[in-house]
Amino acid sequence: MINSLIQGILLGGYYALIASGLSFMFSVMRIINLAHGSLAVLAGYLLFVLAQRFGISPFYGLLIVLPVMAAIGFLLQRFVLDRSLRAGPLVPILATFGLAIVVDNLLFQQFGADTRSLAPYIGTLSYDSFELPGGIYVGALAVYIFVTAVVVLGGLQLLLSFTAIGRAIRATAEDPETAGLVGIDSRLVNAVAAAIALVTVGLAGAALGMRATFDAYAGGTQLLFAFEAAVIGGAGSVWGTLIGGIVLALAQSFGAQISPLGFLIAGHAVFLIVLFARIFLPRLILMRRRA
Amino acid sequence: MSTIAVENVNLHHGLLHAVRDLSLSVASGEVVALVGANGAGKTTLLRAIAGAHRPTSGKILLDGADITAVPGHQRVGRGIALVPEGRRLFAQMTVEENLLLGRMAGRPGPWTVDKVLETFPNLVARRTARAATLSGGEQQATAIGRALMSNPSVLLLDEVSLGLSPIAVDRVYESLGALMRSGTTIILVEQDLSRAMRVAGRVICMLEGRVALEGPTASLERERVTQAYFGLGHQARALA
Numbered sequence: 001m002i003n004s005l006i007q008g009i010l011l012g013g014y015y016a017l018i019a020s021g022l023s024f025m026f027s028v029m030r031i032i033n034l035a036h037g038s039l040a041v042l043a044g045y046l047l048f049v050l051a052q053r054f055g056i057s058p059f060y061g062l063l064i065v066l067p068v069m070a071a072i073g074f075l076l077q078r079f080v081l082d083r084s085l086r087a088g089p090l091v092p093i094l095a096t097f098g099l100a101i102v103v104d105n106l107l108f109q110q111f112g113a114d115t116r117s118l119a120p121y122i123g124t125l126s127y128d129s130f131e132l133p134g135g136i137y138v139g140a141l142a143v144y145i146f147v148t149a150v151v152v153l154g155g156l157q158l159l160l161s162f163t164a165i166g167r168a169i170r171a172t173a174e175d176p177e178t179a180g181l182v183g184i185d186s187r188l189v190n191a192v193a194a195a196i197a198l199v200t201v202g203l204a205g206a207a208l209g210m211r212a213t214f215d216a217y218a219g220g221t222q223l224l225f226a227f228e229a230a231v232i233g234g235a236g237s238v239w240g241t242l243i244g245g246i247v248l249a250l251a252q253s254f255g256a257q258i259s260p261l262g263f264l265i266a267g268h269a270v271f272l273i274v275l276f277a278r279i280f281l282p283r284l285i286l287m288r289r290r291a
Numbered sequence: 292m293s294t295i296a297v298e299n300v301n302l303h304h305g306l307l308h309a310v311r312d313l314s315l316s317v318a319s320g321e322v323v324a325l326v327g328a329n330g331a332g333k334t335t336l337l338r339a340i341a342g343a344h345r346p347t348s349g350k351i352l353l354d355g356a357d358i359t360a361v362p363g364h365q366r367v368g369r370g371i372a373l374v375p376e377g378r379r380l381f382a383q384m385t386v387e388e389n390l391l392l393g394r395m396a397g398r399p400g401p402w403t404v405d406k407v408l409e410t411f412p413n414l415v416a417r418r419t420a421r422a423a424t425l426s427g428g429e430q431q432a433t434a435i436g437r438a439l440m441s442n443p444s445v446l447l448l449d450e451v452s453l454g455l456s457p458i459a460v461d462r463v464y465e466s467l468g469a470l471m472r473s474g475t476t477i478i479l480v481e482q483d484l485s486r487a488m489r490v491a492g493r494v495i496c497m498l499e500g501r502v503a504l505e506g507p508t509a510s511l512e513r514e515r516v517t518q519a520y521f522g523l524g525h526q527a528r529a530l531a
Contacts, residue, residue, distance in 0.1 A: 164395065171381050171392050178379040181343055183367030183396030183441055 005134050008253035010138060010228075012246030013146025014207055018154050018222055019229035021200035023241045025259065026247055028173045028193045031081055031092045035100040036201060037223030042103055043069055043205025044118065044214050051121040058118045068200045073181035073198030079193040100219060108216035126210065145207045152200050157238040159196070169193050188202060228271040231278075235272070248276075293354050293370055293444035293476050294319050295340060300349030302335050303501075309335040311500035312349070317445075320474040324481055324491035324508075328520060331497040333480045334376050337447045340478070341373035342366040353445070367396040373420050376450050376480075378434040382423035386414055386433050389422055393440025400442025405438035428459030435463070439470070446470070447511035448479040452486070464490060484516060498522050 022036045033039075043065055050061040084091040119126040128140035131232065160166040170178045207216055208222060223250065233244020248267050255266020259273045277284040297319045310332040317323050325333045336346040336518055342363025351359045353369060361369070372393075380389050385474060390404050408415050411432035413514035422433060438446060448467075452460040454495055464486065470475055471490065479510040480489035486496060488508050496504040504511075504519035517523075 029391070167384070167388055167392055168395055170384060174383055175379065175380050177343060178375065178381070179392075180363045181341055181367070181373050181375060181379070182392045182437060183363075183364050185364045185394070 002134065002251045003156040004130070004257060005250070006115070006136060006138060007142075008250040009246050010146050010249075012242070012249035012254065013149040014204075014211065014245070015229040016226050016233075016242040016245030017145060017149035017152060017200070017207055019203035019226040019233070019241050019245055020149065020156065020238075021197040022223075022226045023233070023237075024156055024200065025194065025197045027075075027237075028169050028197075029190055030173070031085070032096070033197075034093060034096040034223065035103060035219075036096075036226055037221065038103040038219030039069070039072070039198065039265055040109075040205035040222050041176065041214050041216070041219040043109065043202040044209035044218075045116070046262045047118055047206055047209055051118060054234040055290070058121055058210065062202065062206055065206070066199050069198040069202035073196070073201075074191045078157050078195035078226040079185070081194065082187060082190065100223070104217050104219055110137075111216055113215060115213040115215045116209070118206070119211075119213075122210055129190040130169040139211075141211055145211065148203060148207065149245070153238050153242055156196075156200075156209040160238075165189070165192060169201060188249070192195050193254065217264055225267075228267060232271055232274045294352075295476060295478070296350075296352040297336070297340065297444055298350040298352065300336075300339065300351065301347045302332065302339055302344060303347050304335070309500055310339070315495060315502065315505070316347075317406065317476055317478060319476055320450075321350075321493065322468060322471050322477045322479070322491045322521050323493045323495060324479055324487035325495050325497060326367045326481060326487050326516065326520060327497035327503070328482060328497075328522075333497055334449055337373060337449050337478065338375075339478060340445075341371055341447055343373070343375075343410070347359065350472055360422040363370045364396070367441050367443075370398065370400055370442075370444035372438035372441045372445070374438045374445040374449060374451060376453070380422035380425075380430055380437070381422060385419050385421055386425070387418050389433050390436050390440050391439040395442045398481065401514075402439045402442050404440075404506075407439060410438055410439075410469075426459075428457050428462065431455060431459070431463055432466070435467070440468050440484070445476045445478070447478065448480060448481075452481065452483060460486070475528065484513065484520070488516070496520055 003101040018040060022033060025031050025033050044066065045064045049057045050064060051058055066289045080095050084095040111280060125141055129137045130140060130143065131137055164171045168179070168184045171184060172189045173187040179186045225230040229245040229248045231239055231244070233240035233242065234249050247270060249271040252263045255262030297313060297315050300310060300313050304462065327333050339346055342361065342453060346359060350357055353371065358366060358369065361452055370462065381392065387404055390407055413429055413434065414432050415430055419440065425433065435451065451463055455463065479491065491508055493507050494501055494511055494516060496516055498519060503522065
């Protein structure tokens with residue numbers, strides 16, 4: 001019981017990490033990036049190639065891959081999202097959906113159907129563990145991923161609250177035209193925000209590759225987990241995302257105890273319950289008050 | 292400081308022809324009041340000078356340089372600041388954060404958060420309050436402060452007295468007094484004609500997108516401005 005609680009919380013760290021970029025982009029640019037999972041898988045493949053072909057450890061590989069992801073984010077905003085947003089709020093969603101299909105199939109064409117993992121390239125870290133009092137073992141990697149998620153989410157919060165670029169990002173999110181009138185280049189600010197979001201996607205891709213396996217079409221599942229964590233936590237709130245990831249993972253690990261199939265079902269069930277509660281509870285409360 | 296010139300500018304809102312072939316120039320350090328009925332094109336003209344509205348044709352010049360194609364956010368860096376109609380504060384952000392945003396253009400100058408708070412003492416206690424929770428007067432002071440933080444050489448004020456109590460209006464204009472004497476070029480849109488004529492050196496009255504009457508405040512009678520304001524100028528002349 002306590003064991004699955006702890007393992008669940010640690011898994012929640014991974015979900016929060018992959019959801020952080022999604023909810024950041026949603027809260028700042030009002031864009032739901034359906035290519036989120038595919039881009040994380042792309043980052044995983046980039047690290048894999050660096051490790052396999054050039055013998056670069058995935059940790060050093062991040063020094064190359066994260067700037068590449070930032071550049072992808074910047075260009076994505078400038079040349080795809082910015083343009084499609086002018087055609088209406090739904091068009092960027094369609095554009096990212098198309099992008100996800102393109103990324104998935106390019107990866108499939110390049111790497112085939114073999115599943116890959118970064119685990120062979122990170123030495124003993126893939127099976128190292130810490131012993132907690134009470135004879136409970138937790139994976140070292142899971143702990144590091146959880147810590148990374150907390151640092152990323154906390155970093156995003158600090159960035160938004162206390163830096164000039166953070167203020168510019170919030171101002172642009174609230175009212176892009178007035179942001180322009182105070183001297184903010186809202187196109188540039190959105191591109192920087194997308195670059196930041198994609199850096200977190202790169203980290204999530206690294207975490208995915210180190211803790212598990214992935215193939216060219218793994219992006220959809222990752223997007224789904226990120227989306228569920230973000231919605232459960234209340235899209236757009238930084239610490240809510242961490243809570244959302246933990247709730248999703250706890251539901252999954254308790255579901256798995258009931259039945260092997262329960263892992264995914266319990267996760268989806270909690271997501272749907274929270275979603276419907278979000279939609280209907282405020283109305284119910286409102287009706288009660290009126291009655 | 293700076294001069295502003297508008298040459299044969301036409302502005303459209305979709306099919307609506309809001310400003311028609313309008314030309315005007317404002318000298319350095321001059322305080323000009325733009326008056327006119329609702330829909331005369333005053334706000335659209337100010338927004339065009341600030342870069343928020345693209346002219347269909349014509350030119351906008353800052354110190355003689357054509358800035359018609361310069362995007363709004365770059366015009367702030369060149370010294371043009373607009374206090375927009377309706378304040379347009381960032382409601383979720385604090386007073387201090389709103390003020391700091393004014394510094395994004397990076398223009399050097401004397402304005403700091405502390406100096407704005409000194410100019411508008413009613414903001415001191417509200418420094419960390421969200422803009423959404425401010426009173427109308429406090430919001431207006433924050434909006435003006437935000438524009439001042441960019442150290443403008445041309446300040447455009449759009450209806451700063453709208454929706455404020457008479458006391459709050461007095462306070463806002465009192466704070467602007469020092470600025471008006473400091474050599475900053477100011478164009479202000481003001482519904483209150485007597486107040487406009489009291490603070491401005493020159494009055495430009497707009498009617499249906501054109502300049503109906505223009506002249507130094509000292510030589511204009513209130514009567515004539517009122518007539519131009521309502522488009523009675525031609526009839527008045529015909530009668531005389």
